[in-house]
Amino acid sequence: MKPYTFLDHTADVLFEAFGKTLDELFQNAAKALQESQFYLKTIDPIKTKKIRLKNKSVEMLLFGFLQELIFLKDAEQFVVRSCKVAIKETKKGKGFSLTASCLGDKLDLKKQSSKVDAKAITFHQFSVTKEKGVWKARVIVDI
């Protein structure tokens, strides 16, 4: 299983991320988003940020999580190299909660080698599915 793969889209970034568990899917989707913007190896994993989110649906939880990584970059000038994600189903199966510990560094284009700025996660073709025991997310990033 590849962690993620970039596919062709005329103007924006389209990727599919995979995971045997939801935790793994979210971690790989985060990596794909970050790799579309940076050469990941140039981000030192020396600082940590926590993200906590809740949502009724897994799809919207992933949407919110990826959007949060974009927010961290612009608002807090924090760029993420990798995340450790833990997702729990809340009591009575009414939704999901996420805790993510994100490793990265302060944004500094003299240190990090960048590619292209992510503006937003789009809803166009956005999906989270499970096929033959593997979770798959399809994401188009507006850049």
Place this chain on the structure above:
Amino acid sequence: MEQQQKPDLWKQLKKVSDTAWEIPQSFKQGMRVPARIIGTEKLVKEMDPGVYDQVTNVATLPGIQKYALCMPDGHWGYGFPIGGVAAFDAEEGVISPGGVGFDINCGMRLVITNLTYKDVQPKIKQLVDTLFQRVPAGVGSTGFVKLTHSEFKDVISQGAKWAVEKGEDGCIKDADASKVTDKAIKRGFNQIGTLGSGNHYLEIQRVLPENIIDEETAKAWGIFPDQIVVMFHCGSRGFGHQVATDSLMKFLNVMESKYQIKILDRELACAPFQSPEGQEYFKAMKCGINMSFANRQVILHRIREVFSEIFKETPENLGIKQVYDVAHNTAKLEEYTVDGKKKKLIVHRKGATRSFGPGHSELIPIYEKYGQPVIIGGSMETGSYLLAGTKKAEEETFGSTAHGSGRTMSRNQAKHQWRGEQLQRDMEKRGIYVRTTTFSGLAEEAGGAYKDVDAVIMAAEEAGISRRVAKLVPMGNVKG
């Protein structure tokens, strides 16, 4: 959702004229109007299947008038296609953030100088290098203007007026800063005066004598042979992006449950224009419009400073003046005649430029005579255009025309085909000096990844929705 095969799609198009092609309502269930693609047969045939799918999705939205349109530079986007135009009845129709795009008021500004090619050519490297230092670009770039959150709220209420402190174009009325989230402010308050990345850039261009097509209009707008002009492309940065995201989420929550609207793509989330949610987005979106105007105004200030320093003259003596500033991602209230009746419409343009013709009441006198200036950013290798709006655009395309040359190749493909470092060297040999924060980003913007800008602009002219004034060719480029 997989895309349909193209040959089948092409067969379903009905030829309306040499430059207008219609997709009938029978194409897709739920279409309220036909879709219409503007372009020559060649351009329309070459458009990706995503365009067909997206423009017909737009045709299903409540209150849509006449037809869902796609301009000749159209290509697959998200929600609306890029190049998408749709007008909705202001009383019964919807407003959709997906019809504006995340980069609210992404647009172009054209600045003239009284310098000629001979003056600038020896200093082109110094100019581009200095602009590259002074106008921040690239991923997450922050500006040199330090503001508090409260000062930033003044910016988004007042637009470019904030930057020039006096009445000048560049402010949209009724922007309401109370309708935007703290998140949006946190993302954008430190980004004024930055280009961003992707296809954003700042370019020094040359007016070749043979490239002035309409001498009278060119002269009236201050364009002369061998002149040096500056064109730049950027938007509302993280602020606008967050306004759009926040509104989409809000619309998704109320669209079906409160307003019983069903859509084919969540990116087209919408609400009735007159609903509280619709009006809130409209007012927040206007803040995005103003952020972008202010952003471009501050960048213009930097351009003035840099030219002044290098040519040791005041900006006034260098004749540095803005010709016009066009937005190509907006929704605006405009009046049109539909079925013989005058109607207020909320016109969405996503990757399309307003193209008002001569005599339009919203234009100031200097532009009233010739139609409004339309600024088209081509690729960094091939050239850009200054056009004029037309009456026919007001009749046929809700006063809209193309916004650029339009991509034809994915970023992945472009990176496989070109290497940024080599491209930079090749361009320099051809007299285009380019600086970038990212070589992979540079490769993605190679001229070959775009449609032929001349063909796109000719198609718009043949369709009568804009006319050429001058073509502008690149000499130096700061790539975001």
